[in-house]
Amino acid sequence: MADKITVGHVHMSGCTGCLVSLADNYGGLLTILDKYADLVYGLTLADVRHIPKMDVALVEGSVCIQDKLAVHEIKETREKAAIVVAVGGCACYGNITRFARGGQPNQPQHESYLPIGDLIKVDVYIPGCAPCPQLIRNVCVMAYLLLKGNKEQQELAKKYLAPLMQLAERGTEACGCDLMYDVVNQGLCMGCGSCAAACPVRAITHEYGKPNVNREMCIKCGACYAQCPRSFFNFDVVPEFEAIMDAIGAALK
Amino acid sequence: MAGELGKYKLCVSARSTDKEILKRAQDGGIVTQLFKFALEEGIIDGAIVAGPSDEPWRPRPFIATTVEELMTSGGTKYNISPNVSWIKEATRSFGLEKIGIVGTPCQMQAVRKGQLYPFGWRDVDDKIKLAIGIFCMENFPYQSIKQLVEDHAGMKLEAVKKMEIGKGKFWVYGYRGQVVQLPLKVTHKYEQPACHVCLDYVANLADISTGSVGSPDGWSTVFVRTRNGDDIWNKAVAAGCFETKPIEQVKPGLELVTKLANEKITKNQKTIEERAKFGVNKALRNPYLGPK
Numbered sequence: 001m002a003d004k005i006t007v008g009h010v011h012m013s014g015c016t017g018c019l020v021s022l023a024d025n026y027g028g029l030l031t032i033l034d035k036y037a038d039l040v041y042g043l044t045l046a047d048v049r050h051i052p053k054m055d056v057a058l059v060e061g062s063v064c065i066q067d068k069l070a071v072h073e074i075k076e077t078r079e080k081a082a083i084v085v086a087v088g089g090c091a092c093y094g095n096i097t098r099f100a101r102g103g104q105p106n107q108p109q110h111e112s113y114l115p116i117g118d119l120i121k122v123d124v125y126i127p128g129c130a131p132c133p134q135l136i137r138n139v140c141v142m143a144y145l146l147l148k149g150n151k152e153q154q155e156l157a158k159k160y161l162a163p164l165m166q167l168a169e170r171g172t173e174a175c176g177c178d179l180m181y182d183v184v185n186q187g188l189c190m191g192c193g194s195c196a197a198a199c200p201v202r203a204i205t206h207e208y209g210k211p212n213v214n215r216e217m218c219i220k221c222g223a224c225y226a227q228c229p230r231s232f233f234n235f236d237v238v239p240e241f242e243a244i245m246d247a248i249g250a251a252l253k
Numbered sequence: 254m255a256g257e258l259g260k261y262k263l264c265v266s267a268r269s270t271d272k273e274i275l276k277r278a279q280d281g282g283i284v285t286q287l288f289k290f291a292l293e294e295g296i297i298d299g300a301i302v303a304g305p306s307d308e309p310w311r312p313r314p315f316i317a318t319t320v321e322e323l324m325t326s327g328g329t330k331y332n333i334s335p336n337v338s339w340i341k342e343a344t345r346s347f348g349l350e351k352i353g354i355v356g357t358p359c360q361m362q363a364v365r366k367g368q369l370y371p372f373g374w375r376d377v378d379d380k381i382k383l384a385i386g387i388f389c390m391e392n393f394p395y396q397s398i399k400q401l402v403e404d405h406a407g408m409k410l411e412a413v414k415k416m417e418i419g420k421g422k423f424w425v426y427g428y429r430g431q432v433v434q435l436p437l438k439v440t441h442k443y444e445q446p447a448c449h450v451c452l453d454y455v456a457n458l459a460d461i462s463t464g465s466v467g468s469p470d471g472w473s474t475v476f477v478r479t480r481n482g483d484d485i486w487n488k489a490v491a492a493g494c495f496e497t498k499p500i501e502q503v504k505p506g507l508e509l510v511t512k513l514a515n516e517k518i519t520k521n522q523k524t525i526e527e528r529a530k531f532g533v534n535k536a537l538r539n540p541y542l543g544p545k
Contacts, residue, residue, distance in 0.1 A: 021375075132375040163370075166543040186538045187528075190392065190447035192356070192363040193314065193338025198373025208311075208395045209333025209445075223373035225544070229363040230447065232544040239259075239458060241365040242479050245378070 005055040005147050007140070008041030010077050012070055013097055013113055014061025017130035018088035019045075022058070024133040028252045032137070036144040036251075056143050057081035058136075059122075062090040062097045062113040071119065078120040083143060086122045086168065087136065089129040089221030091115060093174035096129070096219045115172040125167040127174065127222030129200045139164070141251055156237075156244070163232040167222075174222030176203055176213030178231075184210060188230040198227035257514035258507075259457025263477040263486070266468040266503040267495045277327035279417070280465040281473030283495075284355050284385050285327045287461065289320050290489045291353055297382050300353030301343060302326040303334035309410040310402075311395050314339045316347050329387075331416050332395045333445065337363045340381070341374050353383040358453035358462075361386040365458045383485060386456020388464025388474075388510075389448075390418070390517055397443035401425075406433040419465060449524045450540070454514035461486055467510040468503055474510060 009019055019042075023029060033039060037056075041048045051057075057077045063070050078084060089095030094115045102111025116122055126135055139161070146157035176199075183189045191209030196202075203217035204224060211224075225231045237244070258264075268281030274289070275282050288300040304315025304326045312334035317323040336356045343349045354364060361384060368378040393401070402410050406425045417424040423435040456462035460482030467474035475497075477486045489495060500507050528537040538545075 126372075128372040130375075132371040132373065134371045134375070134378050138369065160369075163543055166545055170545045182538060182544075187446040188450065188538060188540055190357075190359045190445060190451070191333035191335050192360045193335030193340075194363040194367060196335065196338035197341045197367070197377075200373060204338075206333075206335040206338055209335055221373075226370070226372040227367060227374070229359060229366050230450075230540040233362055233366060233540050234543075235452075235541060238362065238365050238369060241369055241458065244369060 003148050004036055004038045005144050006040045007037040007056045008054045010057050010059045011043045012061030013064050014090045018060040021130040021133045022136050025137045028137055031252045032140055051076045051080050053080050055147055056083045058085050058087045059091045059116055060087050062094050062115050063119055064110045065112045065114055066110045074116055074119050083123045085124040086116055087126050088131050089127055092125045092127045093172060093220055093222045095221045098220050117172040122168045124161055124164045127226045129221035141248055159236050163234055175220045176218040176224055178225035179211050183228055183230050194227045195224035198223040257518055258455055261476040261478045262483050264500045265475050265497045266472050266500050267475045267497040268472045270493060270496055279329040283463040283473045283475055286494050288323055288353050290494050291383050292320055297351045297353035299347055299349040301336045301339050302355055303330055316343055332393050332398045336360055341377055344377055344380055351382040352380050355385045357389040358386055358456040359451055361456045361458040384460045386459025386462035388455050388466055391444040391448035393443055394445055405435055405439060449521055451521055452518050454517045466513055467506055
């Protein structure tokens with residue numbers, strides 16, 4: 001199909017969990033690759049040595065600044081891709097790699113890992129560890145609509161992606177503390193429980209209706225704050241959930 | 254944003270036909286009856302409700318997988334139950350494939366945001382089979398309820414049979430027949446602060462939403478909103494679960510619901526505007542403008 005978009009999966013220092021998440025769309029992934037996107041770059045998935053030009057780069061993992069190749073490749077990704085998506089906590093915020101202090105074989109001197117936003121401009125964030133297959137799928141569908149859809153579809157895609165772009169603008173640091181700084185301290189927490197449901201390490205409990213983060217357990221993936229309806233709630237998108245879920249469902253049939 | 258009442262396909266006044274449910278219900282027993290029907294019919298295999306905890310009148314999210322378990326959770330508790338916190342766990346530890354969840358308007362917003370933007374809710378979006386929203390003007394922290402009941406109303410929480418907000422007052426009914434009413438101007442300062450930026454009164458994003466306002470005592474107003482909600486509601490009515498009356502034929506009717514919805518939204522929009530000018534050229538965050 002000539003009107004497919006081109007997508008690449010760029011693997012920095014990550015555990016491949018984000019790629020597995022993408023693959024966990026099962027049949028949906030095959031539909032995406034059949035109808036909407038050509039995979040033009042991806043370790044193990046595409047036999048391509050050098051980062052080619054592409055519409056969308058899905059970047060997994062953080063950048064080890066002692067690794068010349070990684071630094072070169074993330075810059076090259078920015079040059080070659082129209083849209084750079086940071087997929088998962090490591091690419092967005094450093095996540096668990098924030099805790100790295102070197103010493104791991106066989107490159108003990110590799111000790112400093114930065115979220116990709118500290119080296120390049122990132123367009124869209126998909127926080128979480130691992131980000132859910134459904135969210136990666138939704139962003140892929142929306143990226144397709146943005147680049148190839150009709151006017152109405154482009155409008156929807158812009159509105160859908162807007163908060164994920166604002167998350168990218170917000171910065172490269174995340175922590176369960178965000179719930180205190182940007183929600184509770186701001187008088188915005190109404191105790192719904194979304195953050196606890198989003199936490200991949202069960203670091204969040206609710207005491208009398210407010211989140212309590214076990215900061216020893218928090219891996220800094222950014223899922224809790226992103227999931228909170230009081231981090232962002234877009235009235236031009238979420239109330240249309242029924243139509244949007246129908247449309248995404250139909251697109252993947 | 255939709256109108257103050259959100260999108261809906263149908264609005265009626267209704268009550269459960271089940272005497273046992275009505276005995277424990279806040280008003281018309283709509284939530285309990287709907288979940289009971291959905292459990293019995295296999296539409297859901299569990300419901301996340303506000304169940305009892307080890308402190309009186311303090312709810313905790315509870316997953317009811319049987320009608321017996323469901324029956325422990327009727328009635329309104331007027332303080333926070335983070336029901337959404339179990340929405341992923343329900344599909345894991347409890348192995349639910351078809352989830353029912355009840356919550357306030359903000360919790361329905363959380364559920365729908367989580368379906369469209371699942372950052373951490375893996376494999377949950379298509380498992381939410383019945384989301385019931387309850388009308389909500391504001392909520393209270395548990396300690397606020399404790400203070401209102403024990404300090405202002407002069408009753409022990411253990412002695413309270415029912416609480417109610419209606420007719421412009423906060424009502425506390427004791428097991429021994431005593432009734433205390435507090436004017437809402439006493440209760441206002443105890444409200445949860447985050448409720449003051451909420452722009453949804455009648456749970457616009459639920460499959461079905463319900464509350465006492467607009468219907469006579471013992472009945473509830475019901476909005477059927479989504480295709481899924483419509484399907485379940487029609488089946489439940491056909492099965493004889495509910496008595497219903499057209500909303501146009503009951504007093505005070507939709508007029509009062511509309512009035513209160515407008516009051517809440519107008520008041521809270523003002524709060525949001527005030528937050529923008531809270532400090533000296535310093536704003537408090539507005540979640541409706543984005544995550545920054």
